[in-house]
Amino acid sequence: MVTLASRSRSVRRTANKPKLVNGAPAPNPVVRALKGIVLLICCAAVAIPFIGVISTSLADQDQITKAGGYVLWPSHPSFDAYAAIFRGGAVTRATLVSIGITLVGSLLSMAVVALLAYSLSRPGSFGHRPLLMLVLITMLFNAGMIPNYLLIKQLGLIDSWWALILPPVVSAFQVIIVRAFFMEVPREIIDAARIDGAGELQILTRIMLPLSKAVLAVVGLFQAVAYWSAFFNALLYINDPDKWPLSLVLRTYVVDNTAIGTDLPGEVVPPQQSLQMAILVVSLVPICLVYPFLQKHFAKGVVVGAVKG
Amino acid sequence: MAAPASPWRRLRRDWFLLMLGLPGLLLVVLFHYVPLAGNVIAFKDYRPYLTIWEAPWVGFTNFRVIYEGDPAFLNALSNTLIISLIQVVVVFPIPIALALLLNSLLSEKIKRVVQSVLYLPHFMSWVIVVALFQQMLGNAGLYNTWARVHDLPLLHIIGNSDLFLPLITSQAIWKDVGWGTIIFLAAISRVDTELFEAVAVDGGGRLRQLWHVTLPAIRSVVVLLLILRLGDVLSVGFEQIYLQQAAVGQDVSEVLDTYVYNRGILDGNFGMAAAVGLVKGVVGLALVLIANKVAHLFGERGIYSRW
Numbered sequence: 001m002v003t004l005a006s007r008s009r010s011v012r013r014t015a016n017k018p019k020l021v022n023g024a025p026a027p028n029p030v031v032r033a034l035k036g037i038v039l040l041i042c043c044a045a046v047a048i049p050f051i052g053v054i055s056t057s058l059a060d061q062d063q064i065t066k067a068g069g070y071v072l073w074p075s076h077p078s079f080d081a082y083a084a085i086f087r088g089g090a091v092t093r094a095t096l097v098s099i100g101i102t103l104v105g106s107l108l109s110m111a112v113v114a115l116l117a118y119s120l121s122r123p124g125s126f127g128h129r130p131l132l133m134l135v136l137i138t139m140l141f142n143a144g145m146i147p148n149y150l151l152i153k154q155l156g157l158i159d160s161w162w163a164l165i166l167p168p169v170v171s172a173f174q175v176i177i178v179r180a181f182f183m184e185v186p187r188e189i190i191d192a193a194r195i196d197g198a199g200e201l202q203i204l205t206r207i208m209l210p211l212s213k214a215v216l217a218v219v220g221l222f223q224a225v226a227y228w229s230a231f232f233n234a235l236l237y238i239n240d241p242d243k244w245p246l247s248l249v250l251r252t253y254v255v256d257n258t259a260i261g262t263d264l265p266g267e268v269v270p271p272q273q274s275l276q277m278a279i280l281v282v283s284l285v286p287i288c289l290v291y292p293f294l295q296k297h298f299a300k301g302v303v304v305g306a307v308k309g
Numbered sequence: 310m311a312a313p314a315s316p317w318r319r320l321r322r323d324w325f326l327l328m329l330g331l332p333g334l335l336l337v338v339l340f341h342y343v344p345l346a347g348n349v350i351a352f353k354d355y356r357p358y359l360t361i362w363e364a365p366w367v368g369f370t371n372f373r374v375i376y377e378g379d380p381a382f383l384n385a386l387s388n389t390l391i392i393s394l395i396q397v398v399v400v401f402p403i404p405i406a407l408a409l410l411l412n413s414l415l416s417e418k419i420k421r422v423v424q425s426v427l428y429l430p431h432f433m434s435w436v437i438v439v440a441l442f443q444q445m446l447g448n449a450g451l452y453n454t455w456a457r458v459h460d461l462p463l464l465h466i467i468g469n470s471d472l473f474l475p476l477i478t479s480q481a482i483w484k485d486v487g488w489g490t491i492i493f494l495a496a497i498s499r500v501d502t503e504l505f506e507a508v509a510v511d512g513g514g515r516l517r518q519l520w521h522v523t524l525p526a527i528r529s530v531v532v533l534l535l536i537l538r539l540g541d542v543l544s545v546g547f548e549q550i551y552l553q554q555a556a557v558g559q560d561v562s563e564v565l566d567t568y569v570y571n572r573g574i575l576d577g578n579f580g581m582a583a584a585v586g587l588v589k590g591v592v593g594l595a596l597v598l599i600a601n602k603v604a605h606l607f608g609e610r611g612i613y614s615r616w
Contacts, residue, residue: 027413027515035410039419042407043426045483049441050429052451069454070444112333119330126316126323131334138341141594144586145566146573147347150361151340167340170333200325229434231548236574247436254440255552280440287432294432295425 048072050284057081057277061270069273081270081278090241090260091249091279097161098228098246105165105227110220112169117178118204139172145236152237163237164230164245174219181212218297221290228286250283351584357577364580371584382585384560385568392545392564395474397538400481404489405531409523411490412497413515427487435548438484442476443467468556477549492534496527532604540597543589565589 027035052070059071060078085091119125120132148167157163185208193203209216231247238244244252253260254276351371353364374382407427414420430438445451447467456463466472504522513521547566554562563571565585573582 032415035414038410039414039423042487043423046426046430046487049445049451053441053444067454068458069449070451112336116330116333116337119326119328119333122323122326124319125326126319127327131330134334135337138337140597141341141345141590143341143344144348144583144590145569146350146579146583146586147344148340149574150347150350150355150579151344154361166336170336170340172337175333200329204329225432229432229437231434231436235551247434250436250440251552255436255443256555277444280437280444284433284437288429291429291432295428 050288053277053280053284057274057281059274061274064271064273081274082282084270085275085278085282090244091246091253091282093242094244094246094249095282097243101161101164101230101245102224102227105169106220106223108165109169109174109223110216113174113178113219114204114209114216116170117175118182118200118208120175121179121182135170135172135175137172149236158237159240159243160237161243164227164233167233168223168226168230174222178212178215178219181215182208185211214297218294221294225287225290225294229283246279246283250279254280348583348587348590350580351587353580355579355583367580371580372588374581375585375588381559381563382568385563385565388561389543389545389564392474392477393542395478396481396545397535397542399478400486401535401538403482403486405493405527407486408490408493408497408527409519412494412523424487424490427490429487430484431488433484435484435546435552438480439549439552442480442483467553470557470561473553473557473561477546477553480549481546492530493527496530497523500526532607536597536600536604539600540593542596543593 052072055074056064056069056071058077058079058081059067059074060076060080063071063075086095116135120128120135122128152158152163152167157166189207190203193207198206229247230245231251234245234248235251238248241248252258257276260272260275260279347361350361350364352366352368353361354367354370355361355364369376373379411420411423414423433441443450446464447453448463448465450467453463455461466476469476500522505518508518508521543565545564545566547564547570550562550564551567551570554567559567559571569582569586569589572578572585
């Protein structure tokens with residue numbers, strides 16, 4: 001081992017000798033170039049749609065006409081399309097609905113998940129195993145579309161935003177992740193706090209939550225993304241177009257290509273193409289904005305879920 | 310803490326802890342367990358003006374589409390199985406290959422940039438993915454506009470029922486292949502690098518390292534994911550297919566989930582739709598349990614070790 005380590009150190013100093021990776025010679029230039037090309041194609045396939053859509057939403061009418069419909073780089077960026085969809089009307093309303101659902105839903109979710117995870121974080125407490133099982137087993141089944149729909153109907157939540165907010169509030173996966181963090185807090189700290197006279201609520205708010213702020217933030221962000229994009233529940237439970245969240249508006253005006261002009265106030269309406277792009281961009285930009293924060297943490301979450309799930 | 314107390318003592322000690330968890334537990338019961346009981350309407354003649362309790366029992370009448378083989382149901386079933394098969398055979402191995410490729414990169418920086426780009430589509434909802442595909446590959450989409458200007462052959466992919474399967478497969482690849490690499494990369498990163506060096510000392514090159522160290526390291530993860538995939542064999546993305554169903558027709562695009570939606574929610578045939586959904590759920594659960602058992606027989610870890 002010593003000789004190997006010292007050898008690879010000396011190799012790094014002399015550029016002429018083949019570089020060693022994990023003890024084996026590095027791949028030859030042709031293989032490396034091929035890998036580069038494959039990855040470049042993959043990245044382009046992901047990036048080009050986003051670039052195309054964002055650029056076209058920002059391009060002015062002249063440029064769109066000249067290019068025949070799509071623009072990969074807006075030469076004179078204009079926000080006319082955004083001004084049009086945010087002057088009031090269907091898209092403005094739906095955006096506000098989605099923002100409201102996302103905020104209320106993810107805050108509620110963080111609170112409820114934290115409380116549940118804490119109450120399930122103490123082995124030996126009353127009903128610990130059965131209650132934990134009750135939560136975990138929900139990962140194995142799904143009652144089905146029709147019974148879920150009938151439940152919401154019986155609860156009188158059809159056409160209510162609560163039908164979108166309440167069902168996804170608690171998921172077993174998030175409870176597992178937060179609970180795992182709570183359980184890593186040393187037992188001694190909790191016992192010491194209790195001797196000092198702290199109750200459960202104080203232990204939770206003074207010790208547990210400050211120590212697991214990061215994981216709660218991640219849970220909240222994941223929930224926010226889920227609430228923002230929720231489509232299936234909205235399709236099932238929200239029939240009134242005035243209450244639609246953004247996902248249904250996106251479906252109607254962009255995927256189904258319904259003419260949008262009449263649903264917007266104002267006299268001069270930019271072309272359908274730019275409006276569609278602008279709606280699409282409004283739907284995806286918030287996700288892109290929180291994405292860097294998610295990315296820092298999700299790999300860990302996936303692995304925890306895989307190991308403990 | 311104190312020695313094991315009697316249940317009563319423990320309840321008195323822990324009641325406040327339980328109260329904290331109560332809102333979450335109630336939501337879990339309400340939205341996961343109560344609808345489970347709602348599956349009784351699969352055995353009832355449900356009418357919107359009756360409550361679930363008032364509806365008359367009809368035994369297995371609602372299951373007739375299944376055991377008598379209603380053509381529309383069989384079509385939905387066969388489409389579901391075909392799409393699932395394609396997803397296991399075509400889509401499943403790609404993240405593994407991509408993870409191996411990413412892992413073989415020498416530059417950590419390039420690797421991180423590529424990962425950041427490729428993970429992004431996972432967070433886009435199906436509405437966004439379908440809309441993006443339409444804007445790119447639609448008959449008036451970005452490619453065709455560009456191809457018209459440059460006199461290149463035009464693509465007719467969106468709304469073409471012959472190409473529906475390749476289309477939804479490529480959408481699934483575009484959305485989730487990058488994300489799928491995470492778990493394999495994590496498994497590879499846990500490998501002790503001395504194992505790689507040991508192969509090299511024995512004269513093996515990079516291919517031998519791949520074959521003798523990397524692949525065995527990810528084997529149990531592959532088995533685990535295949536099991537999970539098997540449990541989902543009867544569910545193929547409702548949203549993805551529903552959104553594109555109008556354009557290509559139900560012959561090629563009706564799957565079990567859209568069948569339940571179209572018959573139940575849209576046509577109001579709740580009992581029959583619930584029956585199909587119930588059978589789907591039970592078969593799915595059975596498949597997961599069986600697959601897990603099989604994995605144990607082959608000495609793998611599976612999803613859970615003991616029930």
